[in-house]
Amino acid sequence: MRADLLTELNAERAARRAAILVTDIADGAQRLVKEAEIAVDPLGPVLGKHLASAKSGLVEVDGRTLFLTVHVPPVRLVVIGAVHISQAMAPMAAGLDLALSVIDPRTAFATPERFPGVELVAEWPDAVLGSRVPALDRYCALAALTHDPKIDDPALKAALAAGCFYVGALGSRKTHAARVARLTEAGFSPEQIGRIRAPIGLPIGAVSPAEIALAVLGEVVAALRRVPRPEAA
Structure with a gap:
């Protein structure tokens, strides 16, 4: 994970806010989607479903295979x-x-x-x-x-x-x-x-x-x- 993404993720964790790391399996490209941004993200419905279940996993979107790593604060x-x-x-x-x-x-x-x-x-x-x-x-x-x-x-x-x-x-x-x-x-x-x-x-x-x-x-x-x-x- 890039240092800037790790810094962002740690900030969300410290504030007890959820976030999802999206990784493109083909090229390894990554981006972090914060909970407040999910509703307007192009993958919003898929991200929302994974956030609700609090489970990470592979998804297929527009011919791409993505791995969603869900980070949710302890309840x-x-x-x-x-x-x-x-x-x-x-x-x-x-x-x-x-x-x-x-x-x-x-x-x-x-x-x-x-x-x-x-x-x-x-x-x-x-x-x-x-x-x-x-x-x-x-x-x-x-x-x-x-x-x-x-x-x-x-x-x-x-x-x-x-x-x-x-x-x-x-x-x-x-x-x-x-x-x-x-x-x-x-x-x-x-x-x-x-x-x-x-x-x-x-x-x-x-x-x-x-x-x-x-x-x-x-x-x-x-x-x-x-x-x-x-x-x-």
């Missing part, structure tokens, strides 16, 4: 609430290569015994996001699970402001209506608030904490891979 999942759903979610998230952080100021819930091997922060979300927990960005998913507006709302506001690719919140439709009112009063637009997945999780009829955790992670993966959310029955 992070920030869960607000050290609850039973979070406990069930931890091993599933590890299996999906999601870097999991659990935040909950309630020290009776946020204990290493309940969350072995998990990055656990027993503090208020707005006090630690961007400091003890890395700042949220578009390669982060956030799931608010406490049912407590004092804990969930600051995290939801931070996730919406950061453009997280997934934002979900536990609660009934009545609970979410009250949440919408609070966020509207805080200055968030209907479009921003509409990004919150509520009720959280895919509509699989989940009942137990493990089933709800599965539904949430399924929805996170669907959002990451840009699959439209199915309508609840």
Whole structure:
């Protein structure tokens, strides 16, 4: 790889932005396509498909064989609430290569015994996001699970402001209506608030904490891979 392309790629990596290195197999010519440029690139649809899958591979375009090397930042999942759903979610998230952080100021819930091997922060979300927990960005998913507006709302506001690719919140439709009112009063637009997945999780009829955790992670993966959310029955 040319030195200038490597410098550009390293800059994108450092900023947690995706990029795709396009290599022409015939002559070795290379160019770097940054995520923000994919939509207007001549190979846009092909690049977009590979970006969504996060997989590199060979493609045939106009009689040319190209190798697409996809560079995507590690995906992070920030869960607000050290609850039973979070406990069930931890091993599933590890299996999906999601870097999991659990935040909950309630020290009776946020204990290493309940969350072995998990990055656990027993503090208020707005006090630690961007400091003890890395700042949220578009390669982060956030799931608010406490049912407590004092804990969930600051995290939801931070996730919406950061453009997280997934934002979900536990609660009934009545609970979410009250949440919408609070966020509207805080200055968030209907479009921003509409990004919150509520009720959280895919509509699989989940009942137990493990089933709800599965539904949430399924929805996170669907959002990451840009699959439209199915309508609840």
